[in-house]
Amino acid sequence: MTAPLISARERWLNYAVLLLFAALALVPMVGVVAQALNLPDLDVATFGRAWREGHFATYMRNSVIVTVTVVAVASVLSIMAGYALGTLGFRGAGAVFLLFLAGLTIPTEAIVVPLYFDLRSAGLDNTYAGMILPQTAQSLAFGTFWMRAYFRGVPPALLEAARMDGASSWTTLWRVLVPMGRPAILTMVVLTAMWTWNEFLLPLVVVNSAEDLRTAPLGLSFFQGSHQTDYPLLMAGALIIAAPVVVLYLFLQRRFIAGMLSGAVKE
Template identity: 55%
Template sequence: MRVSRAETTLNYVILLAFAAFALAPVLTILATSVSAPLGESGGLHLENFARAWTVGGFGRSLGNSAVVAAIVVSLATVLSIGSGYALGTMRFRGATVLFYLFLLGMMIPAEATVIPLFFDLRTLGLTDTYAAIALPQVAQSIAFGTFWLRAQFRAMPSSLLEAAALDGAGPVRALTRILVPASRPAIVTMLVLVFMWTWNEFLIALVMTPGGSLRTAPLGLATFQGQYTSETALLAAGAVIIALPTVILFLFLQRHFIRGMLEGVAK
């Protein structure tokens, strides 16, 4: 079907309107982050970032978030690949029930389980540790990762696994040599989403570290906001600092991320 020039123009107008609507808050935060702090003259104040970094102590909180994110992303990715492979390509008794249990993990909100988890981890002496922050998020991420990669592996042609079996490849080799490389966009998409959710997690990090020794980036920003409620320029600079790692990761992996999302929609 041929699209008229008027329809094409209207499509671009609608897309530009939605882009402006989405970018307006981001541009506002960026503009505020370089604006003049209270009591100073106008102009471009790039020193707001250095001041926010020093005053807010974001170096330590960003480091804690990086450690937690590395634990969650690595464990969730490896375990999700294994569970997605088993549920997506193998037939065994109880597979459907097991898959529904994973789906249940996606449906139960963290707010409903965080208090019982806190008492369990306190009994084990794990509160105020990286494990207390990371393990609940690993469980949540595996539920999504299994759902995501099960669909990906089920959509792969069965002839690939049959050819690998004829060549003498076992299940592990077929997974690592054939399915994982072919599913790279879907895996990268899951990795970016898990990293984003882990980096932005507030409640679990707040409850599981009552001593405040392992304050993550969102907690550091919340504390900074409580101390400098009237310093909007510094608060905006701190928000940009906290969001920057996620933005950088997305920019590096955006091609695989978009391709994985499009493949997921197609399926």
């Protein structure tokens, strides 16, 4: 049976709904850009002033260090854990997977206080490690869930063919499945990078007395507190902080969308 064709009326209705949601998303951004540029005067010097007065060079560097480390470590561990849980079928795999799922259900707000005392007792407060380790654990829960879903969709015949050719599980993973799963992996990378870059609560608690370790969102919050009425300067700072994530998404948007849609395709 062929799928029913969408009528012209339904198509235009779909376009209207999409345009409405696009407008709701873009209008606030246009307002932010207009204020940052001080339109209609077009004053781009506001960005330079915000960069200097907000110490964003230091804060952006810290965010890059934390984000790159979290994404790299969490991605590698998620790929290996997802492969093990999705294809190897060892005893207790279901229980282990439920443990990872439990990590997705616990909000940061529920654990941040005891987590801080644990980090402080280990001497990890006001350090990069104190920010990186908890966020890696949080990202690992999602990454394992995501990669397990991908590996479970791999045709069993492909895995059997790799075994018949003498490939070990390690070789099958890194030389066969990972190259095939680039869209799914890049989607996981983009989402993890966005969440890590935008994380505010953990850095606020962990680096409470180390100004030189503040991340970009945390630095923006303190910058806002000292420039409450200078709206062009605040909007410029917000755009500076958002720029890396926007650029990352635009650069990888094709693969990101392909990875998001791949789960809807059934063999």
